[in-house]
Amino acid sequence: MKTLRVIGTVFFTIFFGLPLFWLVSTSLKQELQIGSSDLIWFPTKPDWANYSEAVNRSGILVAAWNSLWISTVSAFITTAVTAPAAYLVAQSKGWFSKVATGWVLSSQVFPSILTVFPLFLIYVKIGLFNTFTGAIILYVIFNLPFSLWLQRGFVKNVPTEILEAGRIDGASGLKVLRYVVLPLILPGSIVVFIYAFINTWNNFLVATVFLQGNEKQTLTTQLARFIGTEGLGLFGPFAAATVLSVIPTLLLFIVLQRKFTANLVAGAVKS
Amino acid sequence: MKQSRFNAKAKLLSLAAIGAISIATLVPVQSASAAQELRFMSWAWQEPHIAVLKNLVAQWNKANPSIPVKLELVDEEGLYTQLSTGFLAGTAPDVIDTEAAAALQYAKSGYLYNLAPDFRYLQKEINPGIWTTASYKAKLFGAPWMIEQYIPVANVDLFKKLGVAVPKPTDTLTWDDLRALAKKVTTADMSGIGVGLGSAAKLTMVMGPTVGAKYFTGVTTGAKARLIQGDAELQIVKTINDMIQVDKSMSSKYVSTSPQTDFLNGKLPIWFTKNSLANTIDLQSDIKYQYLPMISGSGGAAQAPTAGIYAVSAQSKQTKNSVKFVKFLMEAQNLAQTNIAVGGSIPGTASGQAAVKALKKDANWQFTMSQGANLTTAPFLFVPQWEAWKGSFQNPQAKLLYTGKITLDEYKKAITNGWNGLR
Structure with a gap:
């Protein structure tokens, strides 16, 4: 069993680690080494020029800032909206809960591309096209169904006795939510925040359709500009820019993961 | 104590969420483009x-x-x-x-x-x-x-090393001549020629007029365009395939990798590529290169880009x-x-x-x-569904052919059936 676990872990690490290793390796290679038919695992003399080229490329820093701003705000709003919604859905008994959950989850069945054209036309009509506000609203909408489903699980884990104790003490439903449920589902909120942030950070479709013009670009659309036509492209700077673009999400995950684990343990002790 | 800490956290979270919503909705709505710009x-x-x-x-x-x-x-x-x-x-x-x-x-x-x-x-x-x-x-x-345009480029030093004369750009070079030349500069550890086979369909179509290939009839009638796959239409595909499978003067690895790096690293005598990559050679490598003549066949040297x-x-x-x-x-x-x-x-x-x-x-x-006159119309560009057919059938089937997984007849059958299915 232990051997199987070790083999599984090694396989998992290679499966996910190798592409990342290759990305970092490519970012440090010279142009002629990148497409070489000789297998170069890692350049003997790492070339950092790709990183300076990536950073100096016009628009990349603006795009990074735009991505950070849009992802942070979207993640905050998603988290804020999800918690009370999940509480309501989890607490409701009978058909409402089932219908609400089913409706929200069924919206996940349709690919985003199906809704993009009608949404685009609506956005142009109501003046939300090419605005960060419009994009943030869309990201929140796209993030909500899965976030709600995720948070609902955390709310359901809150012992009913605690909620009832709050009510017996005279607290209203809102007060129970604010003073009892929200602190207890903080780990869930962090998970939702991480999910919404990463999902928005990596999204290409909304950014390319709803945000146009140089000053509105996000990192994903800027990264796509490193690739030219017919398989040609600036692969070294592209790899370097991709490595740099992973850092914020990685940092966020590392910082919040520690917090997440700590809160999980706290929850365990309480229950 | 614990309760007050939770209260503080909940307040902080609520304030942050409210702040985020407020800031986000305060971002002014901007029009798609400034007036008159x-x-x-x-x-x-x-x-x-x-x-x-x-x-x-x-x-x-x-x-x-x-x-x-x-x-x-x-x-x-x-x-x-x-x-x-x-x-x-x-x-x-x-x-x-x-x-x-x-x-x-x-x-x-x-x-x-x-x-x-x-x-x-x-x-x-x-x-x-x-x-x-x-x-x-x-x-x-x-x-x-x-x-x-597509044009073969020679690494002059490699040709010299192999004792093969580089044809002058003003000479005539047919498809058969190119095939023979590629064979001459092929060695045990080096292919003679490289063509980017990842999107080889484009090369085939653009160079079609040099062998009198039509590819489609009824182009002007739109949806009734009919695919032709006769000898002329298959000639370029056959020549490339023969260089890979028969002469071994080209590697099938160029289905997934570009020959550009091999050429720029001095490991490929002939690179059959687009003239727009000339600057790439100048910028990325100090090898001495020379254009070979434009390929000409029974249909002349005009290309249809x-x-x-x-x-x-x-x-x-x-x-x-x-x-x-x-x-x-x-x-x-x-x-x-x-x-x-x-x-x-x-x-x-x-x-x-x-x-x-x-x-x-x-x-x-x-x-x-000076090759600006060597051009002609590309009628296939006007065929509805051509791009879809190229992407779904012509390119993938060509890759299977060049890697030896199907025969030329199977290639012909697959792309014809593919076209009939799309019409």
């Missing part, structure tokens, strides 16, 4: 090309302060997504830097402004085949600024100003700068080609710039 959208991705476009826009804005132009850069996929949505909603850019084959769908839907009346003065300077390629129903939907075009949106509120700006971009010196920056593609006008010749005295540049 011409939006010029380009998919330029190479830094020298971007720099030239920026410089040209700056020059224009200085000389025409009442008609400011804003350059918007997008990736290839983004360009077509933004055009498709933009034309539907009336938010498309005024001037579009795109490609004739891809722009055709928008021209057919009436989204592109007819430039023919405004560019009659340039018509005698533009190859008739290219003018036709950028036209739909006698309406010019784009001013052709860039043309790419698509063209890079500047199009104007028919929805633009400033079509006259947009046309004026395109005329500026099409000036000989500006075309020369742009095509040099792209890497050595051929400017769409004779004066543009002459301007490059005046700037680039190197023999290779002089040779490619």
Whole structure:
């Protein structure tokens, strides 16, 4: 069993680690080494020029800032909206809960591309096209169904006795939510925040359709500009820019993961 | 104690969420483009090309302060997504830097402004085949600024080392001659020739006229276009396949990797590529290279490439100003700068080609710039579903053929069935 676990872990690490290793390796290679038919695992003399080229490329820093701003705000709003919604859905008994959950989850069945054209036309009509506000609203909408489903699980884990104790003490439903449920589902909120942030950070479709013009670009659309036509492209700077673009999400995950684990343990002790 | 800590956390979270919502909704709604500003959208991705476009826009804005132009850069996929949505909603850019084959769908839907009346003065300077390629129903939907041809390039030092004479660009080179030459420069540890086989269908179609290939009949009747796969149409595919499977003068690895790196690393004697990559050799390698003659066959040496075009949106509120700006971009010196920056593609006008010749005295540049007459119309570009067929059948089946997984007959059958299924 232990051997199987070790083999599984090694396989998992290679499966996910190798592409990342290759990305970092490519970012440090010279142009002629990148497409070489000789297998170069890692350049003997790492070339950092790709990183300076990536950073100096016009628009990349603006795009990074735009991505950070849009992802942070979207993640905050998603988290804020999800918690009370999940509480309501989890607490409701009978058909409402089932219908609400089913409706929200069924919206996940349709690919985003199906809704993009009608949404685009609506956005142009109501003046939300090419605005960060419009994009943030869309990201929140796209993030909500899965976030709600995720948070609902955390709310359901809150012992009913605690909620009832709050009510017996005279607290209203809102007060129970604010003073009892929200602190207890903080780990869930962090998970939702991480999910919404990463999902928005990596999204290409909304950014390319709803945000146009140089000053509105996000990192994903800027990264796509490193690739030219017919398989040609600036692969070294592209790899370097991709490595740099992973850092914020990685940092966020590392910082919040520690917090997440700590809160999980706290929850365990309480229950 | 614990309760108050939770309260504080909940308050903090609530405040943060409320703050985020407030800030997000306070971001002012902005219109798609500022009034009177011409939006010029380009998919330029190479830094020298971007720099030239920026410089040209700056020059224009200085000389025409009442008609400011804003350059918007997008990736290839983004360009077509933004055009498709933009034309539907009336938010498309005024001037579009795109490609004739891809722009055709928008021209057919009436989204592109007819430039023919405004560019009659340039018509005698533009190859008739290219003018036709950028036209739909006698309406010019784009001013052709860039043309790419396929041409074999030789590594002079490798040829010398192997004791093989490099044919002069002015000589004649048939497909059979190229095959024989590739065989001559092939060694036990080195392929003689490399062709980018990842999108080999394009090469096959563009070079089709050199072997008299038609590929389709009934092109002008639209949906009734019929695929032809006779000897002429299969000749280029067969030649490439023979070089891989019979002569072993080309590696099938070029199905998934570009021969560019092997050539630039001095490990490939002949690279059959587009002339726009000339600058890549100059910039990335110090190898001595020379263009081989243009390939000619029973149909001559003319190729049928698509063209890079500047199009104007028919929805633009400033079509006259947009046309004026395109005329500026099409000036000989500006075309020369742009095509040099792209890497050595051929400017769409004779004066543009002459301007490059005046700037680039190197023999290779002089040779490619003299090939502007060796062009013809690409009728397959007008066939509905051609792009879909190429992507779904022609390219994937060619890859299977070149890697020895199917025979030429199976290839022919698969692409024919594929076409019949799409019609």
